[in-house]
Amino acid sequence: MNASPANETTAVPSWTVGNVTVHRIDEVLLPPATGPWLLPDATPDVVKQQDWLRPGFADREGNLHIDSHSFAFVVGGLRVLVDTGIGNGKERANPAWHNLRTDFLECLTAAGFSPDSVDLVILTHLHADHVGWNTQEVKGEWVPTFPHARYLTSRIEREFWATYDMEDARKQMFRDSVIPVEEAGLLDLVHVPAEGVEIAPGLRLLPTPGHTPGHIAVELTSRGETALITGDCIHHPVQLAHPAIGACVDIDPEQSEASRRKLLGSLADTDTLVLGTHFAPPTAGRVITHEGAFRLAPVPAAPQTVSH
Secondary structure (H helix, E strand, O other): OOOOOOOEEEEEEEEEOOOEHHHHHEEEEOOOOOOHHHOOOOHHHHHHHHHHHHHOEEEEOOOOEEEEEEEEEEOOOOOEOOOOOOOOOOOOOOOOOOOOOHHHHHHHHOOOOHHHOOEEEOOOOOOOOHHHHEEEEEEOOOEOOOOOEEEEEEEHHHHHHHHHOHHHHHHHHHHHHHHHHHHOOOOOEEEOOOOOOOEOOOEEEEEOOOOOOOEEEEEEEEOOEEEEEEEHHOOOOOHHHOEEEEEEEEOOOHHHHHHHHHHHHHOOOOOOOOOOOEEEOOOOEEEEEOOOOEEEEOOOOOOEEEEE
Protein backbone atom coordinates (compact mmCIF):
# COMPACT_ATOMS: atom_id res chain seq x y z
CA MET A 1 0.00 0.00 0.00
CA ASN A 2 1.51 3.29 -1.06
CA ALA A 3 1.12 6.72 0.43
CA SER A 4 -1.85 8.67 -0.93
CA PRO A 5 -1.17 11.54 -3.34
CA ALA A 6 -1.84 15.06 -2.17
CA ASN A 7 -5.42 16.31 -2.50
CA GLU A 8 -6.81 12.78 -2.68
CA THR A 9 -10.26 12.34 -1.18
CA THR A 10 -10.47 9.75 1.57
CA ALA A 11 -13.56 8.20 3.14
CA VAL A 12 -12.85 7.75 6.85
CA PRO A 13 -15.17 5.08 8.32
CA SER A 14 -16.83 6.43 11.47
CA TRP A 15 -19.46 5.64 14.09
CA THR A 16 -21.32 7.95 16.44
CA VAL A 17 -21.47 7.17 20.17
CA GLY A 18 -23.47 9.88 21.91
CA ASN A 19 -21.69 13.06 20.90
CA VAL A 20 -18.41 11.27 20.15
CA THR A 21 -17.35 10.23 16.65
CA VAL A 22 -15.13 7.16 16.51
CA HIS A 23 -12.95 6.94 13.38
CA ARG A 24 -11.41 3.75 12.06
CA ILE A 25 -7.87 4.45 10.88
CA ASP A 26 -7.02 1.78 8.33
CA GLU A 27 -3.56 0.31 7.99
CA VAL A 28 -3.65 -2.93 6.00
CA LEU A 29 -5.82 -5.93 5.18
CA LEU A 30 -3.85 -8.94 6.39
CA PRO A 31 -3.23 -11.83 3.97
CA PRO A 32 -5.49 -14.92 3.85
CA ALA A 33 -2.83 -17.06 5.57
CA THR A 34 -3.31 -14.98 8.75
CA GLY A 35 -6.53 -16.75 9.73
CA PRO A 36 -5.28 -20.37 9.75
CA TRP A 37 -2.11 -19.29 11.56
CA LEU A 38 -3.74 -17.05 14.17
CA LEU A 39 -6.95 -19.01 14.87
CA PRO A 40 -6.13 -22.60 13.84
CA ASP A 41 -9.38 -24.01 15.26
CA ALA A 42 -11.46 -21.68 13.05
CA THR A 43 -11.35 -24.16 10.19
CA PRO A 44 -13.26 -23.44 6.97
CA ASP A 45 -15.93 -25.96 7.98
CA VAL A 46 -16.45 -24.18 11.32
CA VAL A 47 -16.56 -20.78 9.66
CA LYS A 48 -18.97 -21.81 6.89
CA GLN A 49 -21.54 -22.91 9.49
CA GLN A 50 -22.06 -19.26 10.47
CA ASP A 51 -23.90 -17.62 7.56
CA TRP A 52 -23.83 -14.25 9.32
CA LEU A 53 -20.03 -14.05 8.94
CA ARG A 54 -20.41 -13.57 5.18
CA PRO A 55 -19.55 -11.54 3.21
CA GLY A 56 -17.73 -9.07 5.49
CA PHE A 57 -15.95 -11.27 8.01
CA ALA A 58 -15.29 -14.35 5.86
CA ASP A 59 -15.64 -15.57 2.29
CA ARG A 60 -17.75 -18.42 0.93
CA GLU A 61 -14.85 -20.86 1.25
CA GLY A 62 -14.60 -20.19 4.99
CA ASN A 63 -11.47 -18.04 4.86
CA LEU A 64 -11.34 -15.35 7.53
CA HIS A 65 -10.95 -11.65 6.73
CA ILE A 66 -8.64 -9.94 9.24
CA ASP A 67 -7.63 -6.27 9.32
CA SER A 68 -5.07 -4.07 11.04
CA HIS A 69 -6.46 -0.70 12.05
CA SER A 70 -6.70 1.76 14.95
CA PHE A 71 -9.50 3.89 16.38
CA ALA A 72 -9.35 7.63 17.03
CA PHE A 73 -11.84 9.87 18.83
CA VAL A 74 -12.17 12.90 21.07
CA VAL A 75 -13.64 12.40 24.55
CA GLY A 76 -13.39 14.44 27.71
CA GLY A 77 -11.35 16.99 25.79
CA LEU A 78 -8.69 14.38 24.92
CA ARG A 79 -7.71 13.39 21.40
CA VAL A 80 -7.31 9.62 21.76
CA LEU A 81 -5.78 6.89 19.60
CA VAL A 82 -6.36 3.24 20.58
CA ASP A 83 -3.55 0.94 19.42
CA THR A 84 -1.04 1.90 16.76
CA GLY A 85 -0.92 -1.01 14.34
CA ILE A 86 2.16 -2.52 12.71
CA GLY A 87 4.05 0.58 11.63
CA ASN A 88 6.21 1.39 8.65
CA GLY A 89 9.73 0.19 8.02
CA LYS A 90 9.81 -2.20 10.96
CA GLU A 91 11.97 -5.33 10.88
CA ARG A 92 9.54 -8.14 11.64
CA ALA A 93 9.67 -11.94 11.49
CA ASN A 94 6.10 -12.09 10.16
CA PRO A 95 6.38 -11.29 6.43
CA ALA A 96 2.92 -9.68 6.46
CA TRP A 97 4.25 -7.11 8.96
CA HIS A 98 7.79 -6.68 7.65
CA ASN A 99 8.94 -3.33 6.28
CA LEU A 100 5.47 -1.99 5.48
CA ARG A 101 4.92 1.23 3.58
CA THR A 102 1.32 2.24 4.27
CA ASP A 103 -0.47 5.58 4.40
CA PHE A 104 -1.59 5.12 8.01
CA LEU A 105 -0.38 8.54 9.17
CA GLU A 106 -2.00 10.22 6.19
CA CYS A 107 -5.30 8.48 7.03
CA LEU A 108 -4.98 9.52 10.66
CA THR A 109 -4.30 13.12 9.69
CA ALA A 110 -7.19 13.06 7.20
CA ALA A 111 -9.50 12.05 10.03
CA GLY A 112 -8.42 15.18 11.89
CA PHE A 113 -5.74 13.64 14.12
CA SER A 114 -2.34 14.87 13.02
CA PRO A 115 0.42 13.18 15.05
CA ASP A 116 1.24 16.42 16.88
CA SER A 117 -2.38 16.79 17.97
CA VAL A 118 -2.84 13.39 19.69
CA ASP A 119 -3.11 13.67 23.49
CA LEU A 120 -3.41 10.03 24.54
CA VAL A 121 -2.34 6.71 22.99
CA ILE A 122 -3.92 3.66 24.67
CA LEU A 123 -2.15 0.36 24.05
CA THR A 124 -4.41 -2.63 24.71
CA HIS A 125 -1.27 -4.77 24.96
CA LEU A 126 2.34 -4.83 23.82
CA HIS A 127 2.30 -6.95 20.67
CA ALA A 128 4.00 -5.94 17.42
CA ASP A 129 0.76 -5.27 15.53
CA HIS A 130 -0.54 -2.92 18.24
CA VAL A 131 2.49 -0.75 18.99
CA GLY A 132 4.16 -0.23 15.61
CA TRP A 133 3.20 3.40 15.02
CA ASN A 134 4.32 4.30 18.54
CA THR A 135 7.48 5.36 16.74
CA GLN A 136 8.72 6.36 13.32
CA GLU A 137 12.20 6.53 11.87
CA VAL A 138 13.78 9.98 11.75
CA LYS A 139 17.41 10.27 10.62
CA GLY A 140 18.08 6.65 11.43
CA GLU A 141 16.54 6.77 14.92
CA TRP A 142 13.19 5.54 16.19
CA VAL A 143 11.39 8.46 17.80
CA PRO A 144 7.87 8.80 19.24
CA THR A 145 5.33 9.45 16.49
CA PHE A 146 3.05 11.33 18.89
CA PRO A 147 5.45 13.63 20.75
CA HIS A 148 2.80 15.49 22.76
CA ALA A 149 0.85 12.39 23.81
CA ARG A 150 0.96 10.26 26.91
CA TYR A 151 1.19 6.58 25.97
CA LEU A 152 -0.69 4.35 28.36
CA THR A 153 -0.83 0.62 29.02
CA SER A 154 -1.47 -1.75 31.91
CA ARG A 155 1.23 -1.95 34.56
CA ILE A 156 0.81 -5.74 34.67
CA GLU A 157 1.40 -5.85 30.91
CA ARG A 158 4.69 -3.97 30.96
CA GLU A 159 5.98 -5.73 34.05
CA PHE A 160 5.24 -9.14 32.53
CA TRP A 161 7.33 -8.46 29.43
CA ALA A 162 10.14 -6.97 31.53
CA THR A 163 10.87 -10.44 32.94
CA TYR A 164 9.88 -12.52 29.89
CA ASP A 165 12.54 -14.49 28.04
CA MET A 166 12.01 -12.83 24.67
CA GLU A 167 12.94 -14.26 21.31
CA ASP A 168 14.93 -11.98 19.00
CA ALA A 169 11.92 -10.74 17.04
CA ARG A 170 10.15 -9.58 20.19
CA LYS A 171 13.31 -7.93 21.49
CA GLN A 172 13.52 -6.03 18.21
CA MET A 173 9.91 -4.88 18.56
CA PHE A 174 10.56 -3.54 22.05
CA ARG A 175 13.75 -1.82 20.86
CA ASP A 176 12.06 0.03 18.02
CA SER A 177 8.50 0.58 19.29
CA VAL A 178 8.37 0.52 23.11
CA ILE A 179 11.71 1.48 24.62
CA PRO A 180 12.02 4.78 22.66
CA VAL A 181 8.68 5.87 24.16
CA GLU A 182 9.87 4.93 27.64
CA GLU A 183 13.18 6.72 27.17
CA ALA A 184 11.27 9.84 26.10
CA GLY A 185 9.35 9.68 29.38
CA LEU A 186 6.00 9.30 27.61
CA LEU A 187 4.82 5.86 28.80
CA ASP A 188 2.39 5.70 31.74
CA LEU A 189 1.62 2.39 33.46
CA VAL A 190 -1.86 2.10 34.95
CA HIS A 191 -3.24 -0.30 37.53
CA VAL A 192 -6.42 -1.78 36.07
CA PRO A 193 -8.51 -3.43 38.83
CA ALA A 194 -11.12 -6.11 38.23
CA GLU A 195 -13.90 -3.54 37.97
CA GLY A 196 -11.94 -1.42 35.50
CA VAL A 197 -10.65 2.12 35.89
CA GLU A 198 -11.80 5.46 34.53
CA ILE A 199 -8.86 7.35 33.01
CA ALA A 200 -10.88 10.33 31.74
CA PRO A 201 -14.56 11.30 31.72
CA GLY A 202 -16.34 8.71 29.59
CA LEU A 203 -13.24 6.57 29.09
CA ARG A 204 -12.56 3.34 30.98
CA LEU A 205 -10.07 0.51 30.77
CA LEU A 206 -11.38 -3.01 31.44
CA PRO A 207 -9.11 -5.96 32.28
CA THR A 208 -9.40 -8.78 29.72
CA PRO A 209 -6.33 -10.91 30.50
CA GLY A 210 -5.26 -14.10 28.78
CA HIS A 211 -4.08 -13.12 25.33
CA THR A 212 -1.45 -11.30 27.36
CA PRO A 213 -1.44 -11.00 31.16
CA GLY A 214 -2.27 -7.28 31.21
CA HIS A 215 -4.51 -7.07 28.16
CA ILE A 216 -7.18 -4.38 28.37
CA ALA A 217 -10.33 -3.45 26.46
CA VAL A 218 -11.42 0.17 26.12
CA GLU A 219 -14.92 1.39 26.99
CA LEU A 220 -16.23 4.70 25.71
CA THR A 221 -19.43 6.31 27.06
CA SER A 222 -21.20 9.46 25.88
CA ARG A 223 -24.75 10.71 26.46
CA GLY A 224 -25.89 7.30 27.68
CA GLU A 225 -24.42 5.40 24.73
CA THR A 226 -21.49 2.98 25.02
CA ALA A 227 -18.86 1.48 22.74
CA LEU A 228 -16.27 -1.19 23.51
CA ILE A 229 -12.97 -1.61 21.64
CA THR A 230 -11.97 -5.26 21.93
CA GLY A 231 -8.22 -5.30 21.44
CA ASP A 232 -7.23 -8.95 21.02
CA CYS A 233 -9.59 -10.38 23.62
CA ILE A 234 -11.61 -11.11 20.46
CA HIS A 235 -9.66 -11.32 17.20
CA HIS A 236 -12.52 -12.27 14.90
CA PRO A 237 -16.34 -12.50 15.09
CA VAL A 238 -16.18 -16.29 14.63
CA GLN A 239 -15.14 -16.32 18.29
CA LEU A 240 -18.61 -15.04 19.23
CA ALA A 241 -20.09 -18.27 17.89
CA HIS A 242 -17.22 -20.30 19.36
CA PRO A 243 -15.70 -18.52 22.38
CA ALA A 244 -13.42 -21.52 22.99
CA ILE A 245 -11.51 -20.72 19.79
CA GLY A 246 -8.31 -19.00 20.88
CA ALA A 247 -5.31 -17.46 19.21
CA CYS A 248 -2.10 -19.43 18.73
CA VAL A 249 -0.23 -16.62 20.51
CA ASP A 250 -2.41 -16.47 23.64
CA ILE A 251 -0.13 -16.51 26.69
CA ASP A 252 -2.84 -18.20 28.81
CA PRO A 253 -5.48 -19.83 26.56
CA GLU A 254 -7.83 -20.78 29.41
CA GLN A 255 -7.79 -17.29 30.87
CA SER A 256 -8.23 -15.80 27.41
CA GLU A 257 -11.36 -17.90 26.87
CA ALA A 258 -12.69 -16.98 30.31
CA SER A 259 -12.15 -13.26 29.61
CA ARG A 260 -13.82 -13.57 26.22
CA ARG A 261 -16.86 -15.38 27.64
CA LYS A 262 -17.21 -12.87 30.47
CA LEU A 263 -16.94 -9.91 28.10
CA LEU A 264 -19.39 -11.35 25.58
CA GLY A 265 -21.85 -12.19 28.35
CA SER A 266 -21.72 -8.60 29.58
CA LEU A 267 -22.29 -7.24 26.07
CA ALA A 268 -24.97 -9.66 24.87
CA ASP A 269 -28.34 -8.13 24.01
CA THR A 270 -27.26 -4.65 25.10
CA ASP A 271 -26.97 -1.51 22.97
CA THR A 272 -23.17 -1.43 23.37
CA LEU A 273 -21.41 -0.95 20.05
CA VAL A 274 -18.53 -3.42 19.74
CA LEU A 275 -15.57 -2.23 17.67
CA GLY A 276 -13.22 -5.07 16.75
CA THR A 277 -9.55 -4.17 16.60
CA HIS A 278 -8.97 -6.76 13.85
CA PHE A 279 -12.54 -7.04 12.52
CA ALA A 280 -12.67 -6.44 8.76
CA PRO A 281 -15.44 -4.13 7.52
CA PRO A 282 -18.15 -3.71 8.71
CA THR A 283 -15.87 -3.86 11.82
CA ALA A 284 -18.58 -2.97 14.37
CA GLY A 285 -21.82 -4.39 15.68
CA ARG A 286 -23.90 -5.46 18.63
CA VAL A 287 -23.61 -8.83 20.37
CA ILE A 288 -26.75 -10.97 20.25
CA THR A 289 -27.33 -14.33 21.93
CA HIS A 290 -27.51 -16.99 19.24
CA GLU A 291 -27.67 -20.81 19.28
CA GLY A 292 -26.19 -21.17 22.75
CA ALA A 293 -23.48 -18.61 22.09
CA PHE A 294 -23.42 -15.27 20.28
CA ARG A 295 -23.32 -13.54 16.92
CA LEU A 296 -22.60 -10.01 15.79
CA ALA A 297 -25.33 -7.83 14.30
CA PRO A 298 -23.27 -5.49 12.10
CA VAL A 299 -23.46 -1.73 12.40
CA PRO A 300 -21.83 -0.38 9.23
CA ALA A 301 -19.69 2.71 9.39
CA ALA A 302 -20.86 6.04 8.05
CA PRO A 303 -17.99 7.27 5.85
CA GLN A 304 -16.87 10.84 6.42
CA THR A 305 -15.26 12.17 3.25
CA VAL A 306 -12.22 14.35 3.79
CA SER A 307 -9.49 15.72 1.52
CA HIS A 308 -5.76 15.52 2.13
